[in-house]
Amino acid sequence: MIDNQSLLNTAVTLAQVNTQAQPFQQLIDCIQQLIPSDAIALLTLQGDVLKPQAIHGLMPDTLGRRFSINDHPRLHAICNAKQPLQFAHDCPIPDPYDGLLSNKTGDIPVHACLGIPLLNDANALLGVITLDSLDAKAFDDLNLADLAQLGALCAAHLQTTLQLQQYQNHAQHSSALVQELNREALTRNGVEIIGQSPAMQTLKNDIKLVAASEFSVLIQGDTGVGKELVARNIHLHSKRSEQPLIHLNCASLPENLAESEFFGHAKGAFTGAHNARQGKFQLADGGTLFLDEIGELPLAMQSKLLRVLQSGEIQTVGEDEVKYIDVRVVAATNRNLKNEVAEGRFRADLYHRLSVYPLNVAPLKQRENDVILLAGYFVEQTARKLAIKQLKLSVETQLLLTQYNWPGNVRELEHVISRAALKAKQSQWQQAIITIEPVHCELNLCTSNPASVAISTADNDKINSQNLSLKQATDTFTQHLISQQLEQHEFNWAATARTLQVDRANLVRLAKRLGIAVKKSF
Known part of the structure; x- marks a missing residue:
């Protein structure tokens, strides 16, 4: 049973969110004291998936998982409920945490399951709290009204925490624009940078900082660290997020066609140019151009790219007219460009123009x-x-x-x-x-x-x-x-x-x- 004094104590504790370094974990700890369970998780809604924010009693890799609501019937039922929902101990619906309990040996299935939907002031879902126990009768004595009150307290705490995080992370932007960009970034597939290490926290902070500017960015890191993912995040957190992000792999460019790929060509400009074609700079006008493997770019093209960065002018192959474009360039390389400059394989002036704000992506080790x-x-x-x-x-x-x-x-x-x-x-x-x-x-x-x-x-x-x-x-x-x-x-x-x-x-x-x-x- 949950008495009124326990709920009052919980409300007082959760009201101290401003001074807490880990408000999500604080919420889980409060619930564990009220309702002892083998496993508790707080998950927030992001698009059509639930992202674990804090856990108790589950394997640590749970925090890295993203639970698609449509793939997990129990989570789907909790998300669509307007009040706490308890599943029968013999419910045949699979539990998303079966085999993930950290304090038990073996693939022991969960016997008792309780879910609490967390709704905001507009009655929209913010996230869910799940409680699991190996004791089939662990939640039988709980009162639905008391659970509903607990859910309201937790929802208010979560809503306040999420709002505070938005204000702290995006104080330099107007609130309305940043919230929209943040929702867009979080709901698109494949844009989240997963990691809690100091190196990744620093990288995330740098991305948010430089994204608000118009600086050129040079992303450096070993093969496979996720440089393209960083580039997408820079674009999504910038004021150009509603404009195109165009990708060009410099390593795959034939030298004789590189200029056409960058700036486009007119019909008949060269053998095989049967139709006029726009280049990547024209396609990216108003948005961002991501130049992957920039260290592989031929020297002849490096000088032409430098001109564009300096003046914003391009000239289509086969045309005399000079056009002006508004493109932000984000480049990436796994080479040490300083060494490439010293050995004469990369232009020093282009290197300095690209690396106005360099970002280093740490290797996984x-x-x-x-x-x-x-x-x-x-x-x-x-x-x-x-x-x-x-x-x-x-x-x-x-x-x-x-x-x-x-x-x-x-x-x-x-x-x-x-x-x-x-x-x-x-x-x-x-x-x-x-x-x-x-x-x-x-x-x-x-x-x-x-x-x-x-x-x-x-x-x-x-x-x-x-x-x-x-x-x-x-x-x-x-x-x-x-x-x-x-x-x-x-x-x-x-x-x-x-x-x-x-x-x-x-x-x-x-x-x-x-x-x-x-x-x-x-």
Whole structure:
């Protein structure tokens, strides 16, 4: 039961949102005190998907998932309800969190489920709170009226928090314009930058800052880090967001056709020009032109591009008329352009013109536990593509993913998850919950970070001299890694879990399975 005093205390706590660094997690903690549950999640509505903002009792990769409402019947029912909704313990509808509870071993299905829709003042859905328990009768004694009051308090807290975040993030713009741009950016597919590491938080802040200007931007980073995604976010957060974003890959340009691709050509301008054609600059007029792989641009074209950036003038091939265009240029490269300039392969004046505001996208190996969030995102995407009702990562797989060096960055992670999911589905086709294990990932541990995965000579000889399966070799590696980190942290499990970027309870269970003595730390 929830008494009036408990609701009053909750209201007072939630009213302190202004001073809270983590208001979403604060909300989850308040609910956990009122209604003890095995798993609680706060999800906000973004288009036709629900995005987890804070969790309790669920696997950490849940935060990286995006739950399509139409693909999850329980979430769909909660979203369409106007009051709290409880599902019967024997309800046949699959629960989106089956197998994702972090404090239980194995793929245990959820037995009790309660959902609270969070509505704003206009009765529109902001998000939902879900509570799950392995106790089938956990929520039977709760009063619907009390739950409705709790839902109203939580909805008001969420609405205030979301509004404050908008004002803080976009104070330099008019409120109406920025809210519209923000909604557009969040509802389009494939524009969200997933990551909570300091490097990604800095990048997101820089994107919002430079997007409001008209500066040219040079995005630098290794192959596969997501430079095109950064360019799309710059465009979507700019005042040009309603105008076109045109993409041109400079690496794929034949040198004899490069000028035509940039500036267009008149009919009959050269052999094969049977019709007049607009170039990328004309198509991008009023909007943004994204020049990918700018380091591959031929020197002859570099001087012509410089002229456009300096004067805004272009000349169509085969025409004498000079035209003026209004285009913002965002360029990207995986090369070190300073070195290219020093070696004479790139014009210094063009480099300085492009890099008015340079952005560096960190490689995945430097983004701490973003790997797990991204993995959760790709797991949910892949599950939909392969028509898998529930797909999850085992604890061993999560540990493996965090220790791998990811030379191919985010793109490689996406491909690894896709292949692993397909193999897991084939080997576990008869199971309701498909689990991705290390054997499905086929990652070479030798390419991982040497400082993090150093294997003793004895372990290395054991792996090389015996005909071990991939799972046995992975277990040997994992056993050594956990033991090594435990010794370095004087058997402090919490510190070890932070270093390995896994949940502490999951780490303890994994250690027990591998035969590592579990000692309490004080």
